[in-house]
Amino acid sequence: MKDFMFIFRGANEQYSMGPEEMQQHMQKWLAWVAALQNKKIYAGGHPLLPYGKTVQGKKPIVTDGPFAESKELVGGYFIIKATSMEEATEIAKDCPDLPLGGAVEVREVMPVE
Amino acid sequence: METMPGNTSNSVNAIVDHLFRHESGKMVAVLTRIFGVHNLEMAEDVVQEAFLRATQSWVFNAVPDNPAAWLMQVAKNRAIDIIRRQQHCTRYSKELAHQLEQETANTVQQFFSEAEIADSQLRMIFACCHPALKEEDQVALTLKTVAGFGIAEIARALVTNEAVIQKRLYRARQLLKEENIVLEIPAGNELSRRLESVYTILYLLFNEGYNSGKADELIRRDLCAEAMRLCLLLSTHKAGNRPATFALLSLMCFHASRFESRVSETNDIILLPGQDRSKWNKELIHRGYYFLEKSSEGEELTIYHLESAIAAEHCLAPEFALTNWQRLLQLYDMLLAIKPTPQVLLNRAIVVAQLHSITAAIDEIKQIENIDHLLRTHYIFPAVLGDLYLRLGDHRQAQPLLHTAWRLTTSQAEKKLIAEKLERLATNNLN
Numbered sequence: 001m002k003d004f005m006f007i008f009r010g011a012n013e014q015y016s017m018g019p020e021e022m023q024q025h026m027q028k029w030l031a032w033v034a035a036l037q038n039k040k041i042y043a044g045g046h047p048l049l050p051y052g053k054t055v056q057g058k059k060p061i062v063t064d065g066p067f068a069e070s071k072e073l074v075g076g077y078f079i080i081k082a083t084s085m086e087e088a089t090e091i092a093k094d095c096p097d098l099p100l101g102g103a104v105e106v107r108e109v110m111p112v113e
Numbered sequence: 114m115e116t117m118p119g120n121t122s123n124s125v126n127a128i129v130d131h132l133f134r135h136e137s138g139k140m141v142a143v144l145t146r147i148f149g150v151h152n153l154e155m156a157e158d159v160v161q162e163a164f165l166r167a168t169q170s171w172v173f174n175a176v177p178d179n180p181a182a183w184l185m186q187v188a189k190n191r192a193i194d195i196i197r198r199q200q201h202c203t204r205y206s207k208e209l210a211h212q213l214e215q216e217t218a219n220t221v222q223q224f225f226s227e228a229e230i231a232d233s234q235l236r237m238i239f240a241c242c243h244p245a246l247k248e249e250d251q252v253a254l255t256l257k258t259v260a261g262f263g264i265a266e267i268a269r270a271l272v273t274n275e276a277v278i279q280k281r282l283y284r285a286r287q288l289l290k291e292e293n294i295v296l297e298i299p300a301g302n303e304l305s306r307r308l309e310s311v312y313t314i315l316y317l318l319f320n321e322g323y324n325s326g327k328a329d330e331l332i333r334r335d336l337c338a339e340a341m342r343l344c345l346l347l348s349t350h351k352a353g354n355r356p357a358t359f360a361l362l363s364l365m366c367f368h369a370s371r372f373e374s375r376v377s378e379t380n381d382i383i384l385l386p387g388q389d390r391s392k393w394n395k396e397l398i399h400r401g402y403y404f405l406e407k408s409s410e411g412e413e414l415t416i417y418h419l420e421s422a423i424a425a426e427h428c429l430a431p432e433f434a435l436t437n438w439q440r441l442l443q444l445y446d447m448l449l450a451i452k453p454t455p456q457v458l459l460n461r462a463i464v465v466a467q468l469h470s471i472t473a474a475i476d477e478i479k480q481i482e483n484i485d486h487l488l489r490t491h492y493i494f495p496a497v498l499g500d501l502y503l504r505l506g507d508h509r510q511a512q513p514l515l516h517t518a519w520r521l522t523t524s525q526a527e528k529k530l531i532a533e534k535l536e537r538l539a540t541n542n543l544n
Contacts, residue, residue: 018263019133019164020335026168027128033172047169076169 001081003043003109004088008075008095011102028096036080041091045078075102079109128180131335133164135342136181137261140188142233142296143224145258147192150240151290153258159195163187189225193218234259235350236296238343241285242310245292250285251314252321253278260318260339270321270332272523298352308353312361312417315340315347319365323372330376337372341365348404359408360417366401367424370394382526386433398428419448438468455481459497471505488514492521496531508538 014025036042050073054063075097082088085108092104137160144156163184177183196217200210223229241255256262256270264282268275288294299307322336344362347353374392375383383389405421423444430436445461458481466474478484478498487494499514512535519531 014165014168015161016264018266019137019160019261020131020266021263022164022168023128023131023133026172029168029172030176045173047173076173 001083002088002111004080004082004085005077005107005109006045006080006088006092006095007077007105007107008097009073009103009105011075011097011100013100014097025096025100032094032096035094036091041081043079043081045076047076048074050075128176132180133184134261136184137164138237138259139230139234140185141258141261142237143230144188144192145237146229146233146296147196147221147224150294150296153286153289155195157258159188159191162191185225189221193221196221231346231350232298233296234346235352236298238311238347239298239307240289240294240296242307242314243289243292243294244307244310245288245294246285248314248317250281250288251310252317253281254285255314255318255343256339257282259343262335262339266332266335269329270336304352308355308357311347311353312357315344316361316364316417318343319368323368330380334372337365337369341369356408356411356413357415357417359404360415360421363401363404363408364417364421364424366397366404367421367428370397370401370428376526380526382530384530385427388433390432393428401425401428414447414451416448416452419444419451423448436467438464442468455483455487456493459494463497466501466504471501475501475505489517490521492518492527495521496527499531500534503534503538508541512538 014022017025033042052065054065055061056063080088080091082091085106088106088108092106095102095104098104140160140163141153141156144159145153148156166187167180167184171177171180197214200213200217204210205213224233237259238255241259242251246254252271253267256267257264262270264275264278267278271278298304319337319340322333322338322340341362344358344365348358348362370393371388373394374388374390377383401421402425405425408418408421423441426437426441426444441464442461445457445464449457449461459478462474462477465477475498478494478501481487484494488498489495495514496518499511499518502508502511502514515531515535515538519528519535522528522531
């Protein structure tokens with residue numbers, strides 16, 4: 001088993017959803033997570049708050065963002081156990097944010113001794 | 114926000130149905146009471162934020178024991194936060210600033226008590242039904258702010274598009290601002306007048322869900338449930354616990370009791386004579402009688418009293434043939450005295466057809482003022498008159514009327530109902 005990091009972005013459509021839709025969306029997430037936990041392939045993760053700063057340059061400059069585009073906004077990540085990249089991307093296809101314009105970046109975590 | 118998982122086992126079903134929708138109405142009302150009607154959009158933004166935060170937090174950390182209280186707490190903290198930040202813009206001495214902050218927090222806290230939340234919701238209903246607003250705007254605003262419907266849901270419920278709803282909401286919010294409407298419960302005569310328009314809107318919401326075959330079944334059910342919930346809320350508040358409120362509530366219960374029996378599994382309309390009465394919801398009928406009894410405490414006799422009594426009469430009859438048509442005719446006559454509309458006359462004629470003769474009923478319909486116009490423009494008139502001719506065997510008269518009715522309705526279920534009658538006509542004519 002290898003570790004894969006799922007990085008969640010976008011899903012801007014949820015900003016304009018009504019309360020009932022939001023609840024249903026949340027319930028899809030709860031169900032997805034419960035399924036991952038039942039399969040014992042969920043290995044942790046965190047949500048991220050929307051605001052943030054970037055520190056950059058030889059003489060470091062602190063700026064707000066990066067918020068060039070809101071669809072770049074990272075909402076959080078989690079670590080999933082899978083045997084291959086192919087299997088990991090199959091799992092990511094069930095992410096409830098996809099129909100709402102969201103994206104999942106799937107990266108393999110390099111094992112370090 | 115995207116959401117993260119965590120210790121969420123068994124929490125999938127821990128959230129009650131429509132929790133967000135119902136809490137939305139409560140939070141918007143309380144926050145609008147705090148921020149003022151001119152800041153209605155700010156209140157709505159805070160609520161949206163609370164839901165987004167809940168989505169993240171609950172998925173990741175597990176659903177809290179009391180999700181509703183969790184949401185309220187987030188809304189309250191955010192409200193205090195916003196006010197604090199505004200106060201910071203004006204610089205006072207440290208001592209005064211501290212005092213102001215304390216007092217703000219205390220005052221805001223009070224708005225979040227159970228009783229005050231209900232009070233705020235009622236004030237919100239009264240504001241949404243303010244006479245300065247057009248009726249269609251009142252409906253949209255009530256659905257959005259009080260009932261917690263999303264734009265897409267309102268559009269679906271009212272069978273229009275989202276842009277139209279956005280426009281109505283915008284216009285309504287502008288008017289609330291321009292007219293300096295405050296969240297209050299009117300007193301004296303003004304209260305009675307305003308209650309009238311609240312009843313009208315609640316009844317409209319209910320009927321939109323109950324009668325319109327245009328919207329899909331699911332959203333219609335929600336509309337009826339919301340109208341009943343708001344009416345119940347009204348009935349438990351001192352400003353609203355009046356006979357007319359109970360009458361409207363009982364009327365809704367009686368109608369709602371037949372909800373399951375009036376469409377078939379294939380989504381066809383089943384009219385009263387063909388309905389399986391064992392499917393009528395007994396619990397709702399009981400509640401209907403309970404509220405009808407409460408509505409009779411007093412002198413007042415409103416259209417809701419009479420319409421509820423009519424609905425009760427139908428619920429009482431063990432089968433269609435045993436309906437007390439004599440009593441219904443009396444009730445319709447009483448209703449006509451205070452609500453002399455073509456629709457009531459039409460309904461009365463249907464009773465006449467059962468009690469006396471179809472010819473007598475047709476004669477009464479023909480005497481309705483402006484009937485020629487109504488027959489050309491309102492589905493229900495040619496549909497009913499055409500059906501009466503059909504029952505009389507006068508196919509020559511029935512055919513064009515039913516055809517007009519078919520053309521006038523946009524509801525697929527109603528179209529199908531009429532089409533079946535037209536088909537029957539065609540086969541009969543061949544024989």
